Amino acid sequence: MSFAYARPESWESAAALLQDATSQPLGGGTDLIPLIREHQQSPTRVVDLRGIAEARRIVRMDDGSVTIGAAVTLRELALDVTLRESFPALSEACHAVGSYALRAMGTLGGNLCQHVRCWYFRQGHECLRLGGTHCSAQRGENQYHAVFQQGPCVAVHPSDPAVALHALEAQVHVQRASGARTVPMAEFLAPSRERLDATTVLAPGEFVTAVTIPAHSSGGVQLYEKSMQRGAWDFALVSLAALRRPDGEVRLVLGGVANTPWRVTDSIEEDLASGGLAAEDIETLAQRALYDATPLAGNAYKLDIAAALLRRAMGRLVTS
Ligand SMILES: Cc1cc2nc3c(=O)[nH]c(=O)nc-3n(C[C@H](O)[C@H](O)[C@H](O)COP(=O)(O)OP(=O)(O)OC[C@H]3O[C@@H](n4cnc5c(N)ncnc54)[C@H](O)[C@@H]3O)c2cc1C
Structure with a gap:
């Protein structure tokens, strides 16, 4: 369990060190260190x-877009005043992560x-x-697992910020020793049918340098809601x-229901955008959004929660 520790001061040095396939990036270590242990x-x-x-750094551009460095903490993101004004869905998602200590690290x-x-x-x-x-979860204990099946693994991705960043159409900046690329957040997390060795599309030697949220996602009405078993300090159901x-x-993007954040079909988003909806229309849209779900033996309850979150959020989007 022993490993070396390096703390480069530039992206180039980091990329050179991470060329070695047995090296891994470290952020706060709150997930990596337990996994090593x-x-x-x-x-x-x-x-x-x-x-x-x-x-x-969090860098605001004149056009209204914002670029967030990969090592900015979740606490800094939750508290940043400009982000809260422009992209409150992300602030709320960061605030909803785990405990104070986890957000600080x-x-x-x-x-x-x-x-x-x-x-x-x-x-x-x-x-x-x-x-x-x-x-094992397919036929075993699967109450926290996926209800939209991308299989063969039925685990859901646990990140709250990923759900908000997907809805905000963020771009993820990725670097490796030989160059850089940008991946839409909507494609950054990998469903298990595409790969089982990682939860992202990162190739060996690649790492995240920053995330950019475009100006067109700034403002309007934004919310992030999270249902948890314990009410606090917990991953999203x-x-x-x-x-x-x-x-x-x-x-509209759901978390906790699939291997990756799950965008509700665009026809539902379009119906909602067209406006003039009564309560029964919203109910119909919420049911339609979940029509293709195939829950496992232990997690059909997630559909009730998802429907409730959708109804409430849609109601707010059409009346605000
Ligand atoms: C009790 C508990 C409750 C939690 N609750 C929530 C929750 O409610 N919502 C939620 O979203 N999360 C939750 N988490 C997860 C927590 O937020 C993550 O552990 C944390 O965000 C990981 O960040 P880190 O910087 O510590 O990552 P690390 O542990 O440093 O790294 C995690 C992984 O990412 C890789 N990595 C790190 N930085 C980069 C990079 N720049 N590029 C590429 N790869 C990189 C590492 O190699 C490692 O594989 C919880 C965790 C715990 C332990």
Whole structure:
């Protein structure tokens, strides 16, 4: 369980260190260190990105877009006054993460790249993500798992900010030693049918440097709602980021229901944007949004929660 520690001061040095496939980026360590302790991951070196000044900055551009460095903490994001005014869905999602201590330690990059919370994976049981032959949760304890099946693994991605950033149409900036690319947040998390060795589309040696939220997602009506079993300090059973942008477009993205944040179909978003809806229309739209769900034995209750969150959010979007 021993590993080396490096704290580069530039993206270039970080990229050079991370070229070695046995090195891993480190943010706050709140997920990586427990995974190393539990022998789920075993890097020979961790590369702490918090020493890079640019990684800790929130930069506002004149056009109204904002770029957030990968090492900015969730607490800083939750408290930032400009973000709260322009992108309240993200502020609320960051505020909804875990406890005060987790928000103070956890970074945006680490939160987006954190691993699944499925207990079969975390406790080293039979699990496809650990090289096993089947997903134990499919027929086992699956009350916290997916209701929209992207399979073969049925774990949901635990990040609250990822759900808000998907709705806000954020772009994720990715770097490697040989160059850089930008990935839409909507494509950054990988469904398990695409890969089981990671929860993101990052290739070996790649890491997140920043996330940009476009100006067109600024303002309007925005909310992030999260339903939890314990009421606080917990992962989402179901969450919802809902926006009505100043240009009239609506975005609805559910969390806790699939391997990746789940955008409600655009025909429902369009119906909502067209306005003039009565309470029974909203009820119909909420039911339609969940029509394709195929819950597992233990988690049909998530559909009731999702419907309630959708009804409430849609009501607010049409009346605000
Ligand atoms: C009790 C508990 C409750 C929690 N509740 C919630 C919750 O309600 N909502 C929620 O969203 N999260 C929750 N979390 C998760 C917590 O927010 C994450 O542990 C945290 O955000 C990870 O951030 P970090 O900076 O500590 O990541 P780290 O632990 O440092 O890294 C996590 C992973 O990301 C990789 N990584 C880190 N930075 C980068 C980067 N820049 N580029 C590429 N890869 C990178 C690491 O290599 C590692 O694989 C909870 C965690 C715990 C332990």
